[in-house]
Amino acid sequence: MKVQWRKINERLGFTLLRLAAIFVIFVLAFILYDIFSKGLGVISWEFITQKPTNGMTEGGIWPAIVGTFWVSLVTIIFAVPIGMFTAIYLNEYATQGRIIRIIRLAIRNLSGVPSIVYGLFGFALFVLTMNLGLSVLSAGLTLGLLTLPWTITASEEALKTVPMSYREGALALGATKWQTIRTNVLPYAVPGMLTGTILGLARAAGETAPILFTGAAFFWPFLPEFPKTLFTQFMALPYHLFIMSTQHHEIVKVRPIAYGTALVLIVLVLSMNVFAVWIRYRFRKKYKRA
Amino acid sequence: MEQVIKKSDSKNKISSTFQEGIDSVPTVVAKRASNMVLWRRFKEKAIHYFFLANGLIAVIILMGIFSLLFTQGFPALKKLGLSEFFLSAHWDPTSPERESYGILAMVVSTLMVTFGALLIAVPVGIACAAYIADVANHRVREIVKPIIEILAGIPSVVIGFLGIVIVGPMIAKLFGTSNGLNAINGSILLAVMSLPTIISISEDAIVSVPQEFKSASLALGANKWQTLVRVTIPSALSGIIAAVMLGMGRAIGETMTVLMACGNAPALPHSFLDPVRTMTATIAIELGETVQGDIHYRSLFIIGFVLFLMTFLVNLVSDIVLQKYQQVGR
Numbered sequence: 045m046k047v048q049w050r051k052i053n054e055r056l057g058f059t060l061l062r063l064a065a066i067f068v069i070f071v072l073a074f075i076l077y078d079i080f081s082k083g084l085g086v087i088s089w090e091f092i093t094q095k096p097t098n099g100m101t102e103g104g105i106w107p108a109i110v111g112t113f114w115v116s117l118v119t120i121i122f123a124v125p126i127g128m129f130t131a132i133y134l135n136e137y138a139t140q141g142r143i144i145r146i147i148r149l150a151i152r153n154l155s156g157v158p159s160i161v162y163g164l165f166g167f168a169l170f171v172l173t174m175n176l177g178l179s180v181l182s183a184g185l186t187l188g189l190l191t192l193p194w195t196i197t198a199s200e201e202a203l204k205t206v207p208m209s210y211r212e213g214a215l216a217l218g219a220t221k222w223q224t225i226r227t228n229v230l231p232y233a234v235p236g237m238l239t240g241t242i243l244g245l246a247r248a249a250g251e252t253a254p255i256l257f258t259g260a261a262f263f264w265p266f267l268p269e270f271p272k273t274l275f276t277q278f279m280a281l282p283y284h285l286f287i288m289s290t291q292h293h294e295i296v297k298v299r300p301i302a303y304g305t306a307l308v309l310i311v312l313v314l315s316m317n318v319f320a321v322w323i324r325y326r327f328r329k330k331y332k333r334a
Numbered sequence: 335m336e337q338v339i340k341k342s343d344s345k346n347k348i349s350s351t352f353q354e355g356i357d358s359v360p361t362v363v364a365k366r367a368s369n370m371v372l373w374r375r376f377k378e379k380a381i382h383y384f385f386l387a388n389g390l391i392a393v394i395i396l397m398g399i400f401s402l403l404f405t406q407g408f409p410a411l412k413k414l415g416l417s418e419f420f421l422s423a424h425w426d427p428t429s430p431e432r433e434s435y436g437i438l439a440m441v442v443s444t445l446m447v448t449f450g451a452l453l454i455a456v457p458v459g460i461a462c463a464a465y466i467a468d469v470a471n472h473r474v475r476e477i478v479k480p481i482i483e484i485l486a487g488i489p490s491v492v493i494g495f496l497g498i499v500i501v502g503p504m505i506a507k508l509f510g511t512s513n514g515l516n517a518i519n520g521s522i523l524l525a526v527m528s529l530p531t532i533i534s535i536s537e538d539a540i541v542s543v544p545q546e547f548k549s550a551s552l553a554l555g556a557n558k559w560q561t562l563v564r565v566t567i568p569s570a571l572s573g574i575i576a577a578v579m580l581g582m583g584r585a586i587g588e589t590m591t592v593l594m595a596c597g598n599a600p601a602l603p604h605s606f607l608d609p610v611r612t613m614t615a616t617i618a619i620e621l622g623e624t625v626q627g628d629i630h631y632r633s634l635f636i637i638g639f640v641l642f643l644m645t646f647l648v649n650l651v652s653d654i655v656l657q658k659y660q661q662v663g664r
Contacts, residue, residue, distance in 0.1 A: 050559075054557050054559035057563070058469055060461060061462070061465040061469055062469065064457075065462045065466065065470070068458065068481070068533070069481055071529075072481055075492070075496060078500060079492065079496075129385050129389075130389045130391065130392060132385050133389040136385075137385055138386075138389070143386075144389075147389045150396040152649065152653060153649055153650075154395060156580075156646070157396075157399060157587070157645060157646075158587025158614060158641055158642070160614045160617050160641070161399065161587070164403065164617060165398070168402055168406055168635070169398070169402060189395055192395070196392065220378050222377070222378055250487075250489025250492070251489070252590045253618060256618055256621075256622070257622060285491050286491050286594070289494075289499070299499070309491075310489070310492060314487065317483070317484065317487050321480075
């Protein structure tokens with residue numbers, strides 16, 4: 045009797061766990077299904093390549109795509125080198141001690157700082173104090189700060205996967221530390237670093253709160269030629285979706301545009317994720333052969 | 335390689351000069367060689383410090399955020415006093431008669447929405463983590479884990495959008511409220527947003543419970559379920575707690591979803607069906623309307639500062655717990 049009860053209990057418990065997992069999968073499936081089913085009808089060549097017209101109730105989202113591209117570029121240029129160098133320091137140079145403990149503590153806490161606080165910080169520092177104004181540059185730098193902890197962590201993970209023997213081989217031949225890192229560590233770690241960077245960038249591209257006050261604009265149909273681009277306001281995909289679903293004066297009428305924007309944003313972010321995972325996958329295969 | 339050969343050559347010459355007692359030409363060579371060694375050493379040191387400087391940037395940024403929020407906000411705090419800020423629930427900085435700056439209502443709103451989110455996300459998240467770590471076979475695990483990663487990658491603004499178009503109307507129908515933009519909506523969305531964090535970190539904790547613990551329990555006649563509930567999960571508890579804390583940190587700091595789906599009424603909420611305005615949403619709504627340097631502008635930095643401290647504390651606690659558990663794991 046008791047044994048039977050235990051068996052029923054076990055079955056029931058595992059079924060509950062399975063249900064929880066199914067529920068999580070269902071949530072994701074539902075999100076994707078809803079966005080794709082209602083957004084696909086809106087997507088057309090014109091929607092992607094034209095600017096919004098008629099008080100933003102018609103037309104496309106091209107300026108938002110371009111804006112997101114430029115901001116992401118600034119983010120990469122700022123965050124990737126610092127992130128990689130920090131990771132190299134932490135994994136290759138630093139020995140256990142107070143400095144490294146403080147750096148690690150700082151990185152962990154930075155990754156927990158709310159994105160709106162980065163927005164406040166970026167606004168006060170880049171927009172006002174450094175006088176960059178509301179611009180692609182301010183927003184890109186703010187997002188760069190936000191992604192920095194992720195880039196560092198990902199780069200460090202990549203460095204950790206390079207076997208110790210690669211370093212020992214170079215050092216035994218009389219190479220200096222930097223020569224060792226340059227020739228025997230970095231070439232093997234770069235694909236992994238790239239994966240982490242793209243994942244971080246995908247998250248940054250979807251962030252809205254940090255760009256609210258640092259440069260995102262309601263309607264900014266044209267970006268000027270390259271160097272001037274950096275110093276003007278811009279439209280961005282996530283901000284456009286926010287506007288279209290809460291701030292627009294004809295919310296119900298522009299709902300399809302909002303769905304279309306959400307679809308483009310999700311496809312952009314997910315394809316960056318897939319690309320990153322693909323790089324990691326190829327990298328692993330190469331490793332196995334070596 | 336070339337450098338290495340040169341170096342050994344010069345060393346040979348140095349030793350031979352000492353034997354022969356001649357010191358004109360070879361001394362120059364020796365000097366040049368030692369100069370080269372010095373130069374190399376210097377270069378290495380410089381590179382070392384270059385990387386160290388990069389590492390310190392993270393520390394500088396964190397201190398910069400802390401001090402900037404504080405210095406921007408402090409004059410408001412000094413002028414209005416602590417009690418005006420933290421004990422009053424009345425927030426109305428643009429009132430024509432008397433401006434008020436009580437942040438209590440939005441702190442309560444933030445905590446309420448976060449609590450609601452955890453109420454959903456903790457049981458589901460831990461159960462899902464236990465399933466992935468302990469029940470699912472290898473193939474299922476390889477499918478479910480990427481799905482969780484994808485869920486983590488969905489931008490918060492998209493989740494907020496679905497809160498408006500899907501969850502809102504559903505709540506309105508269920509509870510008979512006008513538009514369904516309220517605390518419960520925010521809680522549901524935040525639960526979705528914190529699930530990936532809770533699942534992946536709890537799963538790590540459950541996986542790293544030593545196999546001997548489970549084997550011992552099974553050998554004593556416990557079945558798999560009893561082993562999971564009474565041995566594996568208690569052993570992983572500190573890791574799970576850290577996961578919950580991190581999920582909580584994410585929920586407290588989340589902006590776009592609560593801004594879009596919570597209704598944004600700046601009053602003290604009485605139930606989960608009331609529209610609420612969290613700390614993050616208040617900053618997002620009002621910073622654009624303020625004049626740089628005035629009390630309203632500075633009070634928003636105080637909110638940011640409080641937010642920063644809250645997430646800092648939550649992360650610190652989870653960090654301490656996590657480190658403790660790592661020690662036990664080994």
